[in-house]
Amino acid sequence: MKHIPRKRFGQNFLKDVSVLDAIINAIAPQKNDIMAEIGPGMGAMTERLLPKLNALHAIELDRDLVTYLNDKFKNKPLTIHQGDALSFDFGSLLTEPGQKLRVVGNLPYNISTPLLFHLMGFAGHVVDQHFMLQKEVVERMAATPGSKAYGRLSIMLQWRYDIDMLFTVPPEAFNPAPKVDSAIVRMIPKENPASCSPENLGKVVTQAFSQRRKVIRNTLSPLFTTAQLENLGIDPAKRPEEIGIAQFIELSNQL
Numbered sequence: 198m199k200h201i202p203r204k205r206f207g208q209n210f211l212k213d214v215s216v217l218d219a220i221i222n223a224i225a226p227q228k229n230d231i232m233a234e235i236g237p238g239m240g241a242m243t244e245r246l247l248p249k250l251n252a253l254h255a256i257e258l259d260r261d262l263v264t265y266l267n268d269k270f271k272n273k274p275l276t277i278h279q280g281d282a283l284s285f286d287f288g289s290l291l292t293e294p295g296q297k298l299r300v301v302g303n304l305p306y307n308i309s310t311p312l313l314f315h316l317m318g319f320a321g322h323v324v325d326q327h328f329m330l331q332k333e334v335v336e337r338m339a340a341t342p343g344s345k346a347y348g349r350l351s352i353m354l355q356w357r358y359d360i361d362m363l364f365t366v367p368p369e370a371f372n373p374a375p376k377v378d379s380a381i382v383r384m385i386p387k388e389n390p391a392s393c394s395p396e397n398l399g400k401v402v403t404q405a406f407s408q409r410r411k412v413i414r415n416t417l418s419p420l421f422t423t424a425q426l427e428n429l430g431i432d433p434a435k436r437p438e439e440i441g442i443a444q445f446i447e448l449s450n451q452l
Contacts (some may be wrong), residue, residue, distance in 0.1 A: 211238075211241055211242065211303050211329065211366075211370060211371055212241065212370065212371060212372050213366075213369075213370035213371075216366050216370045217241055217242060217245055218245070219364065219381075220242065220301075220327070220329070220381060221242070221245045221246065221249075223327060223363050223364075223381060223383065224246075224299075224301055224327045226246055226249040226250055226299070227249075227250075228249065228250060228251050229251060230250055230299050230324075231252075231254075231290060231291065231296055231297070231298050231299065232246065232250055232252075232253055232254065232298070232299045232300070232301065233253075233254045233255070233256060233287060233290055233298060233299070233300050233301070234246065234253060234254070234255045234256070234300075234301050234302050235255075235256050235282045235300065235301070235302030235304060235312070235328075236256070236257060236258075236282065236302050236303055236304060236305060237255040237257055237262070237266060237277075237302075238257075238262065238303065239262070239265070240265075240266050240269055240270065242301070242302075242303065243255060243266070243270065243275065244270075246301070247270065247273050247274065247275060250274065251274060252274040252275075252276065253274060253275050253276070254275075254276050254277075254278060254290050255275060255276070255277045255278065256277075256278045256280065256282045256285050257277055257278070257279060258279070258280065258281050258282070260279060263277050263279045282302075282308075282312055282315070283308060283311055283312055283315055284315075287300065287316065287319045287322070287323075288319055288322055291322055296322075297322055297323060297324045298319070298322055298323050298324065299323070299324045299325055299326075299327075300316065300323060300325075300326040300327075300328075301326070301327045301328070302328055302329070303328075303329040304328050304329065304330055306330070306331045306334075306375070306377075309328075309330050309331065309334055310334070310350065313338075313350075313354060314353070317353075317354075317357055317395065320357050320358065320386040321386065323386050324385075324386075325383060325384065325385045325386075326358075326382075326383070326384040326385075327363075327381065327382070327383055327384075328381070328382050328384070329366065329379055329380070329381055330379065330380060330382055331375075331377050331378075331379060331380075332365055332377065332378040332379055332380040333346075333377065334350070335362045335380040335381075335382045336362070336380075337350045337351055338350055338351060338354050338355075338360050338362075338382060338384075339351070339355075339360045339361065339362050339382070342438060342439060342440065342441050342442070343438060343439060344438070345438070347438045348402075348406050348409075348437075348438065349399075349402045349403060349406050351442075352398070352402050352442050352445050353395070353398065353399060353402060354384070355442055356390060356391065356393060356395075356398060356442060356445075356446060357386060357387060357390050357395075358384040358385060358386055358387060359384070359385045359387060360382060360383070360384050361382065361383045362380050362381070362382055363380075363381040363382065363383055364380065364381055365378055365379065365380045365381075366378065366379040366380065366381065367379075391443070391446045392450070393446045393449050393450060394449060394450075397449040397450070397452045398445065398446065398449040400420075400449070400452065401417070401420065401445060401448045401449045401452060402445055404416060404417055404419060404420055405417055405437040405440070405445070406437050406438075409436065409437060409438065410436070411436070412433065412434050412435060412436055413426065413431065413432075413433055413434075413435050413436065413437055413440060414426065414433035414434065416437060417448070420448075420452060421448065421451070421452075425451065429444065429447050429448065429451060430444070431444050431447075431448070
């Protein structure tokens, strides 16, 4: 099948065999894993996962690719769910109490951030997540306080996951080649994340970083007084990128 990658679906298909093998090695699939692949595309990663698994679920939006994949893997243990990963119920793949899911995928760059937040809702039922993403996004996900990349994405995701950037992938590994470098990220949900309302945390962090160059006393003034910040041990004269994740969690609980 000749498939022209569709820009509206953010399709960039991974073609480099050595990169594909490195990703499979990083994932280290086991036969009994319950695994979901987001955006299988032409099935390059799917083809390498299937021999290592008893079953594989794939979530694909493009109906033409669903037809192609069903034909290509018609005698393989693959279940394709046609639909949008942004609204997909990943919990529906777990049929017995205590089961946990592994999630992998070459995520479309145009929906990567909302998709990561959607998956947060299932983190308690997930073993790990391995994704190909734009390198800049992975750097923001894994950033530490004090760095330019540190911000809302870093705090929201690191509250819920341990995050590691494994390796980078050049544009020429894809068809068509994107204009940016990519990277593989590993996300492992924390067993006991700090008690926190994600809605409140999101509200505090979004407000704090609404004007990155201003000090926290000014950016958070709609939510907290200077005295409240000081009572929590937070220096009101610091900029938001200097505030640690634990302190943002304290602020969200105060809210």
